Amino acid sequence: MQILEQLGLGLGLASLAGLNLYLTVFLTGMLVRFDVLHLAAKYQTLEVLGHDWVLIAAGVLYAVEFFADKVPWLDSLWDSVHTFIRPMGGTILAMQALGEMPAHMEVVGALLAGGAALTTHSAKAGTRLLANHSPEPASNIVLSIAEDILVVAGTLVMVLKPVIALCLFTAVLIVLWLLLPRLWRVLRRSFEIIRDKWKHLFHHEDTETAVITR
Numbered sequence: 597m598q599i600l601e602q603l604g605l606g607l608g609l610a611s612l613a614g615l616n617l618y619l620t621v622f623l624t625g626m627l628v629r630f631d632v633l634h635l636a637a638k639y640q641t642l643e644v645l646g647h648d649w650v651l652i653a654a655g656v657l658y659a660v661e662f663f664a665d666k667v668p669w670l671d672s673l674w675d676s677v678h679t680f681i682r683p684m685g686g687t688i689l690a691m692q693a694l695g696e697m698p699a700h701m702e703v704v705g706a707l708l709a710g711g712a713a714l715t716t717h718s719a720k721a722g723t724r725l726l727a728n729h730s731p732e733p734a735s736n737i738v739l740s741i742a743e744d745i746l747v748v749a750g751t752l753v754m755v756l757k758p759v760i761a762l763c764l765f766t767a768v769l770i771v772l773w774l775l776l777p778r779l780w781r782v783l784r785r786s787f788e789i790i791r792d793k794w795k796h797l798f799h800h801e802d803t804e805t806a807v808i809t810r
Contacts, residue, residue: 604758604765605642606690608750610709611765613686614716616747617678618658621689623751625651641692665740668728675721686713712769719772722780 612620628646664674690709727735754761
């Protein structure tokens with residue numbers, strides 16, 4: 597049971613970090629700081645998340661992300677910058693939760709944690725790109741708030757019922773792995789349509805310029 601709880605905590609931290617790294621760190625740190633999450637001996641490595649400087653850094657960065665995440669196209673730019681940051685952060689958090697392990701298991705754990713964080717990050721970034729094709733900004737705001745709610749709910753499940761979290765996050769990742777290829781095909785098609793529109797626009801302007809010149 598102990599190993600399942602550690603896996604649930606590690607997988608949960610990695611998966612949630614892919615959605616919002618800073619909020620995940622801040623919430624977990626606050627739970628540790630105010631003893632809502634009573635750390636057993638096997639989780640003592642997570643105590644660092646409750647340090648003042650960690651909470652301040654995570655809080656400030658989350659505040660920046662809170663606003664950037666609700667502006668069309670700025671959210672996608674923010675996601676692109678975090679393509680490496682979120683998986684790396686998720687891996688570090690997961691390894692902290694898993695604690696000391698044999699070297700070969702640490703490598704396997706890091707690969708799985710990084711893959712989980714990259715999966716949730718890719719789903720978030722891809723969904724935002726699709727939403728940015730709509731002319732109204734409401735969808736970005738709704739998606740951003742929904743993601744924050746998911747992180748809060750996921751964090752609570754992870755720290756209160758880590759075994760249930762292990763099953764839940766595993767199921768979510770499997771579903772995302774099945775859906776991501778379709779999502780990226782839709783995105784690729786969307787970019788092709790935009791590219792064709794730009795080509796047509798520039799070709800039309802060049803034709804008009806040539807007619808005026810004559």
